Amino acid sequence: MLKYKNKKFVCHIDLGMELIRGKWKAVILCHLNDGPKRFLELQRITCGVSQKVLNEKLTELENDGLIFKTTYPEVPPRVEYELTDLGKGLFPALDLLEQWTVKNYPFDKK
């Protein structure tokens, strides 16, 4: 039994999965690997997930140290999200998962 942030985990993979849990976190991380993205770009990538949900996920990822954001003091506001070094280290695993999926699920487009 292991502990992190007052939560209990039965093993390391359990904790690792916790950090990318939810419908959108892995998707966000994968796309941020290509470079910084603005809020609206991420919303487009996620096919229009609501602002509330997208913000929730971005905040959680930031709190877990996987991404950080830069706010430019302009009008209208501009904010960019990008991976931290910790977040970049997670990419190889996500990349392998994606490759496995592409290989085994050549599924219908549209």
Next chain:
Amino acid sequence: MLKYKNKKFVCHIDLGMELIRGKWKAVILCHLNDGPKRFLELQRITCGVSQKVLNEKLTELENDGLIFKTTYPEVPPRVEYELTDLGKGLFPALDLLEQWTVKNYPFDKK
């Protein structure tokens, strides 16, 4: 936009994550990589998750073709779960995730 089993996914990583979503699936898959396990062994590994939940997850993994089970006609019954080839192919990604977690979260034991 991609489709699989009547569900929609925004990209491949989205589908890949869907298959290992939930509190226990990745944990089960990782431990099955060491070899076949019985129901009670898996329950012990998951620190006593309820039978209902464990069965749900095992059934979902089986339906997705990641594991299969062998039922031995004995009394008391004996059932063994193990990875399919498809499931084995997923292990490298999970293994990388675990390594990343071990490296970055050397957290408190117990």
Next chain:
DNA sequence: CCGTATCCTTAAGGATACTG
């Protein structure tokens, strides 16, 4: 030992409206 059924609680996700 393994699996099912029932009931319950909480967490996740979405719709919408509003603000600087």
Next chain:
DNA sequence: CAGTATCCTTAAGGATACGG
């Protein structure tokens, strides 16, 4: 454009009891 607030629906997980 980015973020917050409110409300709502559904999905996930757990407790318990029972049956082959």
